[in-house]
Structures are given as structure tokens and as C-alpha cells.
Amino acid sequence: MVCRWVLFFWCIGVCVAPLRAAGASEGKDVRDVLVLNSYSPGYVWSDWKTKGIRKVLDAEGSSVRLSFEYMDTKRYKPSEIFDTLKEVYRLKYASVSFDVIIASDNNALDFLLLYRAALFPGVPVVFCGVNDFSRAMLKGQTGYTGIAEDYDLKGTLDLALSIHPETTHVAYISGGGTSSHIIRDQFESLIPGYASRVDFIRLSMMSPDDLKKALADLPEHTVILYLSYYVTPDGTRFTVAEGLSLIFEAARKPIYGIWDYTLGNGALGGPMLRVQEQASEAARMALKVLDGTPVDDLPVMRESFLDPIFDYTMLDYFDISMGRLPKGSVVINEPVTVYYRYKYVIWATVLFLIYQSVTIVVLMRIIARRKRAEEREKALEAQLRQAHKMEAMGTFAGGIAHDFNNILGGIATCTELAADEVEGESPVQEDLAQVLKAVNRGKSLVRQILTFSQNKDREMQPVQMRLILMECTQLLKSSIPSTIDVRLNVQAEAGFVLADPTQIHQVIMNLCTNARHAVANQKGCIEISLDAVELDRKASLRHPDLHKGRYSRLTVRDNGKGIAPENMERIFDPFFSTRKENGGTGLGLSMSHGIIKNHGGAITVASHPGRGTIFSVFIPCAHGVAAVPGEAAAAPNIHTQGTVMLVDDDEQMLYGTEKLLTRMGYEVAAFSGSLEALKAFRTDPMRYDLIFTDHMMPFLNGMELAAELLALRSDIPVVLCTGYQDELQALTPEVLDQNGISEVISKPFKRQELETILPGLCKANACNSSVASGGSLFEKSSAKTFR
Template structure:
């Protein structure tokens, strides 16, 4: 009768466990399939759109094959009427009505506005990450929710200042624009900043004109003039052009220098200016999307401004318009600059001079020592004969000794292979039943607490025995867990030494990683008198590493720090070395390590001897630091320790930047 009751209670527990495991498997599979839609305002023939798209694809490749990218081009440079947008809505509803996007990346203003307006209707309310948006007021919209992105900050004032610097007598700037969304936004910006130039610079607008009218005007500009090409992809007659086509046509007849603000113009006819990069915009948008894929809400990610603008100029165009290249601002990038013979062959010239000096010195030395060498040759012949006899004698001894060493080495390798196999077999055979023991121990503890403790509470002695049984079960779980960790350490060390360890390397942001594992590290300080501090410096380099192995190293170091610190602070500090390597320092105020034992702390199975005054500490396996050292060495990094007895320890981990 009692047996049937136990069986009846076990069946629903088994079904519940099976459903939980099934839900977890489905959840893990869902996490692997991430979908991102890249919605471009323009078509791929525009250099800016191509640059943004390439930046998105390049940065997404670092996230791995589990992220699937969908790409659409709205082509609003050529078509922007309501009827066309309605057709786009119908097309996207048909294509993506049943697709769940984890994020939508938009490039430029038209796509951002379209996605924000129709997100709920077409894209299942997916979060939006915009880039290339020129409207600084875009994030202030009332419907700007579940969204973030990168505003395109073109430095118009920087470009105008560079024109005045390169052309000190500049009087008038002729501004070429079309009627696109971006051009209208830039027109307002230019009109606003034009007040800062007062009478120094006149602003003349060339808009609402045909291409032929533009070409005729720029071919007859007065002296001390310059042209600022904002955007011109369509003229007043409805003709459309790519960015490059419009620039080439204008540049071929212009009698004054042309300045611009985007990288797709550089190298095609503009002198230069403060240049904005579309590729960088795409990369930054993917970085924000990655935070969303990792579980962060879009509303919690602040909108940022692109800070990658740089002065860039074309040397060939400057020479064409008799502009002195020495006038460019400091730290400018200048393309098409010819190299002098000396600069081009600097290495070869110095190599020849050094070789010539070396040969001259050798000849002088040879002449001085010629007589002495003749005398030494005779002595050398006598010494050579004596050495040959010794070499022959030693050779026979070395051959015999080498044979012995090879045989001994072969035997040692066999023993090492056997040892590794035994360790792996024993560890696997122990871990399987031990996992079952721990599992059933937890089930017993749960059922004991649920079914028996209420009965035991009615009797004081039974209650005491019940508590003692639960304490004993807790000891079994703790000791079993410690044994599992010991077995895992054995397996990890064995795999590393036999080069069978699987390394799941990815491009990793250290700052984001440390923030994600902060709760894990804080778990070591529960019920402890030791406080935990995590400091992360800015601009840390990305690293290429196995995320779980780096976590294993840090938990080993932090766990040891907590173990040997009775009170005080354990600090984890992430910064960068002078060589731009990632450096993570784990410091504690614990009992420290004697100086004579510092050189041995990374040896396998080695445990530091603590004197009798130290606190009683649960001793580990002596493999944690050895495994950590092996992992760091695998990535070409370093793991060092600095300590003074009674004053704490510092473990310093360095890892080179990623590929």
C-alpha cells in the first residue's frame, strides 16, 4: 500500500522534470536562431549605403553563424511618394509577417522613420537600432520606444574651417544640395552655423537646379570661391545619379575646389574636409544590437553620437587647385601623396650604407690581422687534430647514451599516455555515479522536507533526528559537489596537457563580459566579512578567447582570494597595458603567500603551507592555479603573482588583443 503511494507521487515529479528539460532545450534552440533585419533607406549603388551594409556584415561575422541577417533596400532616393511606400508595406508584410526579428537595424532617416511608424504592423514590434540618422531630434519623438541607435554627426563647421585654412582668401562658399531628407536636414544645420562666420564667408545655395545648370554655374565661379557638396542624387528635371556620378560630373568642370563630409566622396574629386564614415556607423549599430541580443532592453541603451570623424584630404586634388598641402590640420589623413625617392627606399638606402660601413670595417680588420692569422693557422691545425680525436671518442659515447635516452623517453611517453588514460577513465567513471548520488540526495532532501518533517515536528526527538538527517544530507551534497569539482579539474588539466581541449573562441568585449559575470563573482561573498569591488576602465581592447575558460580563470582567482581573506576587500580591476593588452588584476587583503613559495604556486597539485596562526581553510585540489596558468598560456598571455606574507596577494592576468 505504501509502495503504491510512493510510485504515484514519483510519476508526476518525473513528468514535471521531463517537461522542464524539454522547455529548456526549446529555449536553448531558440537562442541559437537570432534574426536581424537591415533596412536601408537607399539602394546598394550608393556608396554610403554599401559602406554601412559592409560595416554591419563585418561586425555581425564576429557574432557567429547563429545570427541570420536579412537585408532590404527601400530606394527612397529615387522613390518616396506615398503610393510607393504603400507598396513597400505590402511587400514587407508578405515577406516578414511570420518572421520574428530579434532586432531591426535601419540606415539613414527614411528607413528609421518607416520602421518606427510601421514596426508593430510589419515587424512584430521588434526593437529598432538606427544609424546614419541626421535628424538630431529623432530620439525625442513621442513614438520613440523600444529603440536606440547612432546619430550621424557630420561636422559641417569643421569642413568649413578646413576650407578657410586651406584657402586663406576664401570669400564665398557655393553649397550644392538636392531635395532629399538628408539634404533638408543639412540645409538647416548650415543655415544655423552660417551666423558664426558673419562677414568672413558668404553662403550661396545651388539647389532646385538641373545637373547642366549646376555644371554651368560651377565652371564660372569667381576667384576666392569654394564648393561644398552636401548631396546631389537627383536634379530638378528628375534625373538621378549615384554619389560618385554626381561628383565626377561636377568636378570635371568646376574651376574651384570642392569640399565634402562623407568618405564616399574622398578620392573621387573633393579636396576633403571633416569626413564621416558609413562603415563605422554600421559597426556601431551592430554593437548596440548585440547588447539587445544578449538580453538588454533597447530603452536601457542610450543613443550615441558617432565620434569617428577625421580630417581627410586628397593630395592630388589639392595640387590641382594650387593648395599648399602643408596647411592641412595636424593629424590629418592625406591620400594620394607621392613618396620621395628617399622615403620610398629609406630602408634600402640605410641597409646599403650599413652594409658598406660593415664591409669597410671587415676589410680593415682582415688586413690588420692577416699576419697574426698565418701564425694562428699552424696552431689551429695542431689543435684541430687533437680535437678530432676527442670528438671521435665522445661520439661513440654520445651515440650509446642517445640510444638509452630515446628508449627511456619512449617508455616515459607510454607511461604518461597510460596515466592520462587512467585519469580520464577513472574521472568519467566516478563522475557518472556521483552525479546520480547527488541527484537522488537532492530528491531525498526535498521529499524528506515535504513529507516527513511535518510529521517529525509533532515529536521533539523525531524533530531533532529529522534536522540531523537534513544536515547530513547537506554534508553529502557539499562534499559531493567538492568531489565533482575535483574530478572536473582533473579532466580539464588532462585535456589541456593532451591538447584535446575544445576552445570555443569568440570576439569578446571585456567590459560587457565582466558586467555579465558580476553576479557570479558576487556569489563568493555571500555570508562573508569580505567586500567585493569591480572596477572597469574605459576603452578596453576586444579579445579573442573562449568565454567559459576566461570565466573559469577569474572564478579560480576570486575564489582563492575569498578563501584566504578573513576580512577586508577583494578587488577585480580591468584596464589596459601600454602595449594595448587587456590586464585584469585580482587583489586581496588576506594572509598572503610566503616569498619562498611564490615560484611554486602555479605547479600542479601544489598547495601553499599556511602557519598555525592562519585561519582553518578548506584545502582544494591544488590544480586551480595550474589550470588557469595553462589556459592563459594557450592564448599567449601571462599570469603572475605578487604577494607579501600578512599583506595580501595580487594576481595579474594579461591577454593580447583579439584578431
């Protein structure tokens, strides 16, 4: 009791006079803030709270004047000191009007709830560090707001058990004091939920000696939960560092806490309450009140400012790896590495090296481009020289072609006349045959020179794209592996275009060759389509070379490896090729692009790596062009040898064979397509006495055509003709018999072969009878001969 009155009069004597002067000082714009702390200066909790408040309010400068009061309720119980403090504050602040009060912890809030009306009437209060807060605490009160301090005791326990799954016991330590009792009661309410998993050891309100002994006797797999240990039953007081050091030295077990200021003093970590951040947030709420926000408009915050924080020293001591910590954990006291000490210097060096590397790479690319440009210039010069050479050769060839062909024609005619005069068994016949071969080679050579050496614009003419496409497809099928499937899809309304057929042929073969290389060494597919499309004005937005109108569209699609994105913008550049090691020149697509552009069209491309490529060629359709008749007119059936249906998609072969069969005495109905032949046969199946068909043709090949014809008329003999030697091995007698094929002839064939085979299938008297009776008297030969 004596101590209380001594303290009372000492406070009056020391503090009243200065504060009266302060209260009388000028400064209408200065706002006064009282910070009422439950504990004493030097106590870690109080000091950290003070730092957090000052961090915010000191930034306001002289516009905020702070006053601090420490109630020292760790040393004195609230029931012992509250009345004395009330008298001290009444005398001390009788002439001071505060604008807001910040109350730290439960005891300060309890004091203001009891005495604010008498000491600081109407002054708004912002509290922080209040444990076990409930709305009932403010019942009947106004002008209070703040931050409720909610510890995550369950999260701390769960975290400790997850990092130490082998744990069998949890020891929790608690001392005296209001907050200590509240926290201990909260934790003990959680124990029943963990009773089946671990055993709990209560170390509460124990003397230092008893606590040391209990800690030394803890079981091996035990973790410690530090709730508080500031005041012992005999009145001994410990700082945070002293209490934690005592616990760690005695136990040497992992210690988990709930305040961040316990780290560095023996605590390992946990979901730590950031004391300074909580105090800073309370100061920010106080500033809002000072700026005019009604305190009752600011709700009480339940934000706990919790983060998983750990002490690297303790992690290293207990050999706990960083990977066992929860995601987003903060680790303090980690040794400063060279990187952290010199990271600005390191980053500056790295950036300088990157800059130097980029500069070197750019210079190297410039040099490489210059070299490529020089090489390209040399290549263009060589190409120009070659073009001049070819132009000169073309001029020369064009000048002598007429006379040279006349010379060859004379040689050929005389040779054939001589061959007719010479007996068949004479050795001279073979020599004359060689002369005719040489004549044909000379004629072919002149034609090739004229074709490949002249570089002049050809006259545009109506071209049926379908016919060129079929020819190209036939050539493509003959030159690619059998593992690649070539599919042709031609729409009937594709129509005509004004074009140079040779150049269009070149474009189609370039695109198909590229597709072949794209699907090389795998089971691939090349799909070639032809149709007509109507483009609107929006087409020019997608491609400047396309305008409104009707176009014939050629599409070449493959399922190969596709085009790399970085190469898409360069594929039409001259000399750009991804197959230079395999002989690619880089001119195919460039030339194709130029040809189509000169025809008033465009080439587009779409590609996905690993999924294939689609090239689309658009050529304007020609208007007012009449279709060419697709079928030759049939001559009257007046010959005695019979009527032969001749089917071959090669025009030269069709012409020569038709003329040869006519000279042999047969009536010939020639067709350049299998579908046209099938249509004609369906119209009048009894007209024909023999089918002479090529094997490799678009739409229906020879075998498929024979099957269709034999389904209409089973007695018609069929002669199959092929230029592929490999197919002869597959066409065994059994296969031919199953498909109704009478004979197979290999190209090129001679007249003698036809004279040997055809009369046996088509007898003169049978043909004459067929004409008279309207039926066929052919006898289907069962013998299969390969020639």
C-alpha cells in the first residue's frame, strides 16, 4: 500500500508541470495521440509494438504528437494498479485533449473500458494485441475499434506435427499474466482433438528449477509449444530471450512459438504473429480517425498477420531441410551468401556479359548475312550466265530445229522403206531398227532443248486444270514409294483457267514433290484436291493478290512433319531451302509463287509442326470457254477384225495405239479416261468385241475398270497393258484369272505382239457374226500370257 502512494506522488511531481505546458502550447493543426501500453518499456512485446506504431505515425511529422504511457501490468496486477493509474492520468492529463488513443493489449483496453468516460470522455480508441476478443467486451460502449489478436494455435500444432511426423509427445509451456492464461486456455481446448495421436505434457506456472528438470526428462520424440514464460509463481520475471534460452538449453527439443519476436532466441518457427505489422495497422486505423473517419465506421479487424516464419539456425541444428517447410515460408538468419552480398555487382556483370554476347551475336549474324548475300550474288551471277547460255542455246536450237527435224524425218522415212524391202530374217533389220531408235532420240533431244532452254512468256490458253492434275498425279505415283498414299479429289465444276499449261504443270509437280519429301521415311498421305471457289472482297484483306471473283483452287495437303514457325515467312524466298544437304535448291516454291502471281492468282500456306502442311493455289477462272469433248467419235463398225474399246490416259500412247490397231484392221473407239469408257460401255455394251486398257490410270485403274465392264458383260475379253515392270510380278495368273483379265502386255509393245494376241481373242468370222446378230461371239481365253 505504501508503494502505491509513493508511486502516485512521484508521478504527480515529475509529470504534471511539463504536460501542463504541453497542453497550453500552440498548434491548432497538431493532433495528439496517446499510446497506452499494458506493459513496461524494455519488454520485447512493448518495444516491438512501439516500433510498429512509430513507423507509421512518425512519418506524419509534426502534425502528430505522440504520448506514451506504460501500465507495467506484468509487475503489478490490474487490481493493484488500476486505481492508482486512474488518479495519475487524471492529474497528468487534466488539461490535455487527445484526438485518439491507441490501446495495446487486453489490460490497456480493460482500463479504458472502465475509466475512459471519466478520464478521456468521447476520445476514440483503437486497440491492438487483444486476445480472446468478442463483441460482448464492447457491449454498451461506442467509439472503439481495432485489431483482434487471433493466434493460430491449431495451425501451429499441425505444422509441428507435419514437420516432425515421428512426434509422440507435445509439451506446452505457459507462465503467469492475463495473456498467458487466455492463450493457455485456448490451446487446452484443442487437446481433445489430438488425444488419439499424441500425448500432451503441461508445463505451466513452474519454477525455473522444476521446469529445467521437467524439460530434461521429456521423451525422445517430443516437440515444445512455447505459449509464454515471463512470470514464475515466486515472482521471478524473464525476458523473452532469457525464458527461451532456459527452455532450449534444458530440453534441446524443437520449440514452436506464435510471435515473430521469439525467433533468434531458441524458437524454431511456426505460423508467427507479426507484432510490428499489427501495431502499424492499428496506427493506420488511428490516422483514418484523425482524418475524419468516424471510429464506429471502422469495423474490428480479425486479420492476424500470420506468416510461416522459421529460424535458419534452428533448422540447421535439427537438420530440417527447406523442402519440408510449407510453401511461402520465410526463413530468417540465413547465412549471407556471396550472391546476396554482391548481387548488384553480380547482376551488373551478368547484364554486361549478356550485352556483350548479344552484340557479338548480332555482329556475327551481320557478317553471316553479308557472306550469304555475297554467296547469293555469286549464285545469281552464275544463274544469269546460265540463263544467257540457255537463251543462246534456245536461239540456236530454234534456228536449226526445222532443218534438223527434216533431216531426221528423211532418215526415218528411208529407213522404214528400207526395212519393208529387207526380209525379216536379215541381219540388216536389226541395224535399221537401231537407226530408227537413234532418229527418235535425236528428235527427243531437239524437243528437250527447245523446252528447257527457251525462257520466253508463252501465250495463255484455256486450260482444263483437271487434265493437267491427272497427268501430274500419274507421274507422282510412279516416282514415290508405295508407303505414301496419293489421293486425288477433283470437283466436276473446277472449270477452265487461262494459263500456260507447262508452267502450271511445273507448279503442281513442285508442290507435290515438296509434299513427298515432307512425308518421306514414313507411312504418309498426300491429298490433292481441285475445286472452284467464289471469293468476296474480304479475301484481299487476307491476301493482297486475291480479289473478288471465281477462282480455281488447287490444294496439296500432306501429313508430314510440317514447317517450323521460324521458316514460314521465308519459304517463298529464293534460295531458301531446308533440304540443301539433300540437293534442295530453294527455287521451287519461289518459282511457283512467281508463276501463279503472273497468272493473277496467289499461293497460301498453312502448317502445324508435326501435323502437316496445306498449300492452296488460287487461279482466276476463265469465263466463256467451252468444254472440250471428252470422247472420240466412234467410226462405223465396218471392219472385219472387230471393234476394240481402247482406254489410255496418255494422249501420245492413245494416238499411236489407235492408229496401229486401225491399220491392223480393227474398228477402234478410243477413250482418254476410265470413267468416260465406262459410261460409253454402259450405253452400248454389245458394240465392243475387245477391251484394250492401260492399267495405271486415275479414278479407275485397268483392273477396276475391267471389273466394272465384266459386271455388265461377262464374256468380253480384256487385254491389260502396263509400263511398270514391278507390277508384272504381282499380276500372277491366279490374280488375272480372278479378275477376268485375258492377256497382259508390257509397254512399249510391238505390232507383232498385237498380231499374235488379238486374233486369238477376236476372230474375223466371230466379229462378222456379232455385227449381224447384235451379240458377241468372242471366246474368253483362259490362258494368261505375259509379254
